[in-house]
Amino acid sequence: MAEEKKKMSLPAKMGIGFAAGILLGFIFQMGGWDIAWVKPFGDIFIRLIRMIVVPLVFISLVAGAASMGDLSKLGxxxxxxxxxYVGTTAIAVFIGLIIANVFQPGAGLTLSLEGLKAREVTPPGTLETFLNIVPLNPVQALAEGKLLQIIFFAIFFGFALSSLGETGKPLLKIFEVGNEVMIRITAAVMHYAPYGVCALIAYTVGNSGIEVLLPLMKLIVLMYVAALIHVCVVYLPLLKGAGKFPLVTFFKVMSQPLLIAFSTCSSAAALPANMAATEKLGVPRQISSFTIPLGTTINMDGAAIYLGLAAVFVAQIYGIELSFASQLSILLIAILASIGSVGVPSAALVVMTMVFTQVQLPMEGIALVAGVDRILDMARTTLNVMGDATGAVVVSRLEGDLDLEPVGDGSIG
Known part of the structure; x- marks a missing residue:
């Protein structure tokens, strides 16, 4: 009897799409051809993912909160x-500052500052940040994709549903079935992922000419090195202590959301795959449906590393000496700003503006790295997504809810 061929997993297909995208991008760049035609194929993938994020988060959170039924556990x-999240963000900023001070990415570098102007943004106040957690109109929050407001309302709704007892069971069943439907839709969308990833990577590689990358290559390399150090120093020890599964298994299961994060530069785009992957790692749905969306909103380890690096880089370009007190200010304000920029458009720009204002660095410095921001953002977003998943595993372990049974290959569905 002929043995049935083993079907290639979705993460493997995405890996092939990723490699093909790099090759395609280089071919078009070397030939001097316009790669813009491929971008819509990547944009379709991002739009499909964003289409499912809000209903998935809302429905899964309501179902999770209603079935949890324990306010103290949620607390x-x-x-x-x-x-x-706060602890790992603090370590991330610290690593960024250490790497920047040791290797000095801006020392001796001459870049043209003429005509550079940073886009003006207004950082939100502390009171406004906390008030914005509560939606004025839940339907508007859902329409605008304001995740923190959606999380607040969904948990409130879920616990109110749980308090109804038997009366609320029919509605709870609808949400549970709705959650399964959203998982099916996510699985269907993910079949397009290899093509979307290929298009996005091809556009990034083909669009980022070598003349843009070379002057800032040291900054780019240090960003990726700092991200790798953060993974080895923070995430891997936490995962080893929390989960009894091998680290190879973790990366195998997480390959899909990490590839999506790297190619799209969007934590929200990776959110559905990240929730599915953490559940395969043994995290119960009640916890993954809370920690992953919350992490997508406020956990910014990758951005925190970049803030430390960028601040020192810009200071060195302008010949400004950053004292120990100034660098300590960067550490503190970056932690607060990461949470303080929740739900604000251009959040990364807002955070950087707040940090630069605090230590009196020129706003024009932000525009210096604009040409390679996409390359840097790929590392930032991937680290953010891995941090969210690690947090879900650690919290589940601390709650005694982590299922240590063997896990799958990371494919959704």
Missing amino acids: RVSVKTIIY
Whole structure:
């Protein structure tokens, strides 16, 4: 009897699409041809993903909160999750500052500052940030994709549904079935992922000419080195302590959301795949449906590393000496700003503006790295997504809810 051929997994297909995108991008760049025609194919993938994020988060959170039925448990999970996010963000900024001070990416570099002007943004106040967590109109929050407001309303709705007891069971069943439907839709969308990833990477490689990359190559390399150090120093020890599965298994399961994050530069785009992957790692749905969307909104380890690096880089370009006190200010304001920019358009720009204002660095410095921001953002977003997944595993372990049974290959569906 002929043995049936093993079907190639979706992460493997995405890996092939990723490699093909790099090759296609280089071919078009070397030939001097316009690669813009490929971008719509990548944009379709991002739009499909964004289409499912809001209903997936809302429905899964309502179902999770209603089935959890324990306000004290939610409180414990929330506190542990936020402590983890703040702690890892602080370490990330510290690593960025150390790497920048040791290797000095801006020392001796001459870049033209003529005509550079940073886009003006207004950082939100602390009171405004907290008020914005509560939606004035839940339907508007859903329409605008304001994840933190959606999380707040979904949890509120879920616990109110749970309090109805038997009366609320029919509606709870609808949300549970709705959650399964969203998982099916996500699986269907993911079949397009290899093509979307290929298009996005091809456009990035083909569009980022060598003349743009070379002057800032040291900054780019240091960003990726700092991200790797953060993974080795923070995430891997936490995963080794929390999960009894091998680290190879973790990366195998997480390959899909990490590839999506790297190619799209969007934590929101990777959110559905990240939720599915963490569940395959043994995280219960009640926890993954809370920690992953919250992390997508406020956990910015990759951005935190970049803030430390960029601040020192710009200071060196302008010949400004950053004192220890100034660098400590960068550390503190970056942690607060990461959370303070929640739900604000151009969040990364807002955070950088707040940091630069605090230590009196020229705003024009932000525009210096604009040409390679996409390359840097690929590392930032991937680290953010991995941090969210690590947090979900750690919190589940602390709650005693982590299922340590063997996991799958990371494919959705």
